[in-house]
Amino acid sequence: MTKDFSLRSVEVSLSPMERFEEFLQSRGKRNTEQRRILLDYVFRRHSHFDADMLIDQLPGKGEDGYLGRATVYRTLNELVDAGLLRKFDIDGRSVFEHDYGYPEHDHMHCQECERLLEFHSDELIKLREAVARDHNFRVTGHRLIISGVCDECNKSRRRKKRKQDLI
Ligand SMILES: [Zn+2]
Numbered sequence: 001m002t003k004d005f006s007l008r009s010v011e012v013s014l015s016p017m018e019r020f021e022e023f024l025q026s027r028g029k030r031n032t033e034q035r036r037i038l039l040d041y042v043f044r045r046h047s048h049f050d051a052d053m054l055i056d057q058l059p060g061k062g063e064d065g066y067l068g069r070a071t072v073y074r075t076l077n078e079l080v081d082a083g084l085l086r087k088f089d090i091d092g093r094s095v096f097e098h099d100y101g102y103p104e105h106d107h108m109h110c111q112e113c114e115r116l117l118e119f120h121s122d123e124l125i126k127l128r129e130a131v132a133r134d135h136n137f138r139v140t141g142h143r144l145i146i147s148g149v150c151d152e153c154n155k156s157r158r159r160k161k162r163k164q165d166l167i
């Protein structure tokens, strides 16, 4: 069995923007400049973010491309419905990340620095399929978040402890 926890690559035929436009059309909505700006911004790089973090990074009031809070929230939810973003909860906070065109993965969440580390496990997928089969359950997805303390935080903890021991 493989012990490779790296993420697989996926290929998609449509760009996120094309996919979003298809979705909007199916809902009888039109793409707008505001939706385009937000999608462009969000798909520039892969990250884990919440709505408030995103609002802080976007242009502010009076600047070009300013998006109001309500627009950001509404558009993020549309992006989730369109299958472009996925949303999950960590400590009561809603976190978003790319779903479309991004490989399936799970997370380790560091409770000290709040970092989310990604990994993929074939064994986990096999376990999921086996459990589902046993219950005649049709799988549409899963979420696993391992909580704990990351390597870096562990190291700095040990350094601090060593310093204390010296005093
Ligand atoms: Zn950490």
Ligand SMILES: [Zn+2]
Pocket: 048, 097, 105, 106, 107, 116, 118
């Ligand atoms: Zn992730």
